[in-house]
Amino acid sequence: xxxxxxxxxxxxxxxxxxxxxxxxxxxxxxxDPDANAAQVEQLLKQDPxxxxxxxxxxxxxxxxxxxxxxxVRHAVVMIGWKKVSKLVMAACVNAIxxxxxxxxxxxxxxxxxxxVAVSVTAEGLMRELKIAESDEIFTAALxxxxxxxxxxxxxxxxxxxxxKVAARGIPFQMAExxxxxxxxxxxxxxMLESWxxxxxxxxxxxxHHDPDSAPQTxxxxxxVHVANVLCLMIGIGIGVEGLHYEPSVxxxxxxxxxxxxxxxxxxxxxxxxxxxxxxxx
Amino acid sequence: xxxxxxxxxxxxxxxxxxIVTHALGSCLGLMIYDPVAHVGGMLHAMLPLSRINPQKxxxxxxxxxxxxxxxxxxxxxxxxGQKARLIVKAAGCGSPIGKNEMFKIGERNYTVLKKLLxxxxxxxKTEEIGGNISRTVHFDISTGRVTIxxxxxxxxx
Numbered sequence: 001x002x003x004x005x006x007x008x009x010x011x012x013x014x015x016x017x018x019x020x021x022x023x024x025x026x027x028x029x030x031x032d033p034d035a036n037a038a039q040v041e042q043l044l045k046q047d048p049x050x051x052x053x054x055x056x057x058x059x060x061x062x063x064x065x066x067x068x069x070x071x072v073r074h075a076v077v078m079i080g081w082k083k084v085s086k087l088v089m090a091a092c093v094n095a096i097x098x099x100x101x102x103x104x105x106x107x108x109x110x111x112x113x114x115x116v117a118v119s120v121t122a123e124g125l126m127r128e129l130k131i132a133e134s135d136e137i138f139t140a141a142l143x144x145x146x147x148x149x150x151x152x153x154x155x156x157x158x159x160x161x162x163x164k165v166a167a168r169g170i171p172f173q174m175a176e177x178x179x180x181x182x183x184x185x186x187x188x189x190x191m192l193e194s195w196x197x198x199x200x201x202x203x204x205x206x207x208h209h210d211p212d213s214a215p216q217t218x219x220x221x222x223x224v225h226v227a228n229v230l231c232l233m234i235g236i237g238i239g240v241e242g243l244h245y246e247p248s249v250x251x252x253x254x255x256x257x258x259x260x261x262x263x264x265x266x267x268x269x270x271x272x273x274x275x276x277x278x279x280x281x
Numbered sequence: 282x283x284x285x286x287x288x289x290x291x292x293x294x295x296x297x298x299x300i301v302t303h304a305l306g307s308c309l310g311l312m313i314y315d316p317v318a319h320v321g322g323m324l325h326a327m328l329p330l331s332r333i334n335p336q337k338x339x340x341x342x343x344x345x346x347x348x349x350x351x352x353x354x355x356x357x358x359x360x361x362g363q364k365a366r367l368i369v370k371a372a373g374c375g376s377p378i379g380k381n382e383m384f385k386i387g388e389r390n391y392t393v394l395k396k397l398l399x400x401x402x403x404x405x406k407t408e409e410i411g412g413n414i415s416r417t418v419h420f421d422i423s424t425g426r427v428t429i430x431x432x433x434x435x436x437x438x
Binding site for chain 2: 105245247258259260266267270
């Protein structure tokens with residue numbers, strides 16, 4: 001029964017309107033040392049809506065560019081093609097997350113705000129912990145809750161049961177697992193896998209609630225895990241499940257993070273997230 | 282009028298006003314009310330102590346419990362509220378599940394609040410503190426009624 005349910009959920013991944021096209025190409029560019037601005041521009045020619053959103057993000061207060069950027073080429077000159085590629089990803093994520101998420105009780109726009117907040121928090125944590133900057137952590141953070149887009153409808157139907165299981169004191173994603181045979185992190189990971197995203201990124205999404213169970217522990221997974229819990233705590237993207245997640249003691253130890261560092265980042269998160277996520281309001 | 286209190290902010294109101302805040306996770310929601318003057322205010326503070334980020338505290342004192350609570354009382358006094366009559370209620374300060382102390386920001390928020398109130402001889406009339414739910418608080422300034430909602434459940438505080 002649970003296996004049937006899981007199969008049904010997984011079958012939805014194939015019919016999910018894919019963001020693989022442009023997003024996956026943007027990710028390839030990020031990975032390619034020979035990539036350049038012209039390629040980014042070429043990629044975006046296919047989608048004027050996306051280009052407009054990319055320029056909005058580039059002009060956001062988060063980057064603090066003094067003059068308005070009006071073209072992809074200019075954006076690349078001002079913030080570099082790596083950041084532009086990251087923002088292409090953000091614009092793609094906006095296109096699919098900027099709506100109501102049933103099941104998790106997230107009003108329109110909230111999953112988008114949460115995705116951006118976790119991304120800027122992850123970047124803030126990397127800076128604070130002096131971890132070498134990684135563009136993929138930003139992307140993993142942006143994409144971590146993608147599975148909610150598919151799982152939400154199923155969670156809605158079984159919410160009473162899932163909440164009953166969670167009330168035994170186990171994390172919400174484990175309650176999803178018990179009732180639905182899968183959870184939103186696993187579905188998110190499978191979505192990215194089906195779009196051929198890099199393994200490390202897939203794993204960071206797959207294990208963002210349970211970094212200790214990942215086949216290999218990694219900074220990317222740990223950072224996304226911590227950033228996600230922190231954003232939920234301060235109310236950005238907190239849904240029907242509230243704070244019913246368990247932050248890993250081992251992950252915070254591995255990162256060597258101190259409570260004061262966590263609070264310092266929390267005090268900045270809101271401003272950073274509003275600067276970036278607010279451009280579409 | 283209906284006011285919405287964002288995270289790290291505070292709003293005061295008079296008779297006829299309603300004040301709402303959404304998504305209280307580990308943040309503190311503090312509601313104070315003078316039933317004679319019919320004035321009140323609500324704070325939605327994120328972190329316990331402002332010394333963590335003095336620059337931020339300067340720009341936005343309501344982000345922090347230690348600065349935000351005195352700020353809230355002052356604003357309500359300015360509207361005619363009197364300390365002896367104030368009814369004080371608290372909500373929020375939740376935590377994720379498990380034993381990771383680092384993430385007990387909600388508990389630290391509550392501790393700082395209790396210390397501040399104790400020092401000033403103020404008692405909490407009611408509270409709904411802790412747990413791991415997300416709370417929405419409605420505060421009706423005409424009556425002083427405070428209701429808390431999480432998911433499909435609603436109750437009076």
